[in-house]
Amino acid sequence: MSDDRHDTTDEPTAVTTDARERPSRADGGDENRDGTDGQDGDDGGSMRPGDMMLAHPTEEVWPQYAIISLGLWLVASTPTLGYESTLMGWNGIVSGVVIIALAGLTIYRESGYANYANGFVGLWLVFAPIAFWAPTAAAYANHTLVGIMVITFSVLIVMRSEMEGPAVPPGWSYNPSTGAQRAPLIALGIFGFFASWYMAAFQLEYISSVWDPLYGTGTEQILTSKVSEAFPVSDAGLGAVAYSVEALMGFMGDRRRWRTMPWMVAFFGVVVIPLGFVQVLLVISQPIMVGTWCTLCLLSAFGMLWMISLTVDEVVAMGQYLVRLTRQGDSLWTAFWMGGTIPEDEAGVDEATERPIGESPIGEPFWGVSIPWTLLAAMVLGAWLMLSPTLFGTTGFMADTSHLTGSLIVSFTVIATAEPARAIRFLNVPLAGWVVVAPWLLTDVPTIAAINATVAGLLVVLLSVPRGPIADRYGGWERYATLETVDRLNPLSS
Structure with a gap:
């Protein structure tokens, strides 16, 4: 991913080149000297990104031999490692044979579909240990690691091939798909995977205790609670699967994947945004449903x-790109799976949408995110509300209110730091409004706790109104993301 993060004299990019050079090189790639706009002849120029990705596994076959080796390892290691589970044993052997067969089809029948089918087999291997409640840590680790490696060779390596054409979306001041932009997502996904994997080891009884520096046995209480036991599989293990998918999808594709792989970006967005928020809600509910963090x-x-x-x-x-393709006559289905390109002269980053970044763009991973002091203060107040029941001795429904609303205020405020989602901050207003009135409607609320909630709630309302600065351009989306019409009428908005 170094090509996405560092300046080079051979291939200046729209997101890592000095702003003075950007207007002439907005595409983020080499200009084709023969004037064909980056197309590889007539045949290559007629292929859409989706077609190219289907063809690539049959043209570069060395990853298939690595996949065959992984299949052989899975078949051979299953009886050797002593899985202590008939289901896990047969799953390992059958999956290994299927992996070898699909890799063989990719090589000898030149089937791109067979290659990507191996990606689903790899995903199944990651999920299988929690589906079958693998009785040994060796079975869990072996399946997980082999599954991740199969996905790496069958999907990640193939999809890292560089596509042609502009890299910056029209009307945007930066490219949201560079390696540097994805680096924090990958790092957070890897952390989440290992944290969840560790907790899954406790639920699957590979280890007898879980380290928790702040809440003592709190983690163990949550992992053995009725909420966790309501899941048919280890909920921590399920989280590990989700985080592994998020981290792996962070590696997929090149810096043009916003237009070459709409399906992948959409699935990545679904896994991270709605499903990720569900996970956050489950964590938020812990003190209410279990009584600890x-x-x-x-x-x-x-x-x-x-x-x-x-x-x-x-x-x-x-x-935005899918809308563009459908307006040009593509069906949504074709646009979603095949992607496309845009003319060079319509790429983002021109004189009107220029983001000066200097020679060392260390802030590039966080472009598109800004933290105005108002949002930072709202986060602090949300955390304060979460802690206030302990500090003021609040119990019952008022304590649950403080825990829940404080957590949601922190959640919505963090999400609102994304400039394309800045309008999310307004969701804090009704939450804070309830915090203000709740202590006066409920009984047995200490006076000091009621005053604290009222003051904190009013401050959150005031802090959630100003928009804060928007540093970048998003092809017109900023009008919707910031509720521009509302902000024009808002005397507190900056």
Whole structure:
């Protein structure tokens, strides 16, 4: 991914080149000297990105031999490692044979579909240990690692091939799909995977205790609670699967994937944004449903909120491009799976949408995200509301109100740091309004706690009204993302 993060003299990019050079090189790639706009002749120029990705596994076959080796390892290691489970044993052997067969079809029948089918087999291997409640850590680890490696060779390596054409969306001041933009998402996904994997080891009884520096046995209480036991599989293991998918999808595709792989960006957005927020809600409910917190759960949830914030811009760019293709006559189905390109002269980053970044763009991973002091203060107040029941001795429904609303205020505020999602901050207003009135409607609320809630709620309302600065351009989306009409009428908006 170094080509996405560092300046080079051979291939200046729209997101890492000094702003003075950008107007002439907005595409982020080499200009074709023969004037064919980056197309590889007539045949290559007629192929859409989706067709190219189907053809690539049959043209570069060395990953298939690595996949065959992984299949052989899975078949051979299953009886050797002592899985202690008939289902896990047969699953390992059958999956290994299927992996070998699909790789063989890719090589000898030149089937791109067979290659990508192996990606689904790899995903199944990651999920199988929790589906079958693998009785040994060796079975869990072996299936997971082999599955991840199969996905890497069958999907990631193939989809890292560089596509032609502009890299910056029309009307945008930066590219939301660069390697640097995705680096924080990958890092947070990897952290979430290992944290969830560790907790899954406790639920599957590979280890007898779980480390929790803040809440003692809180993590163990949550992992053995009725809420966790209501899931048919280990909920921590399910989280590990989700995080592994998020981290792997962060690696998929090149810096043009917002237009070459709309399907992948859409699936990535679904996994991170709605499903990620569901996970956050489950963590938020822990003190209400179980009566305690979990340190690793809180860290993972907080990381997930930032993943949501960092993902919004790429999803918006992809959505805008799908709208563009459908208006040009493509069906949504074709546009979604095949992607496309745009004319060089319509790429983003021109004199009107120029983002000066200097020679060392260390802030590039966080373009599209800004933290005005108002949002930062709202986060602090949300965290304060979460802690206030402990500090003021509040119990019952008022304590639950403080826990829940405080957590949601933090959640919505973090998401609102994404400039394309800045309007999310307004969701804090009704939450804070309830915090203001709740202590006066409920009984047995200490006076000091009621005053604290009222003051904190009023401050959150005031802090959620100003928009804060918007540093970048998003092809017109900023009008909707910031509710521009509302902001024009808002005397507190900056």
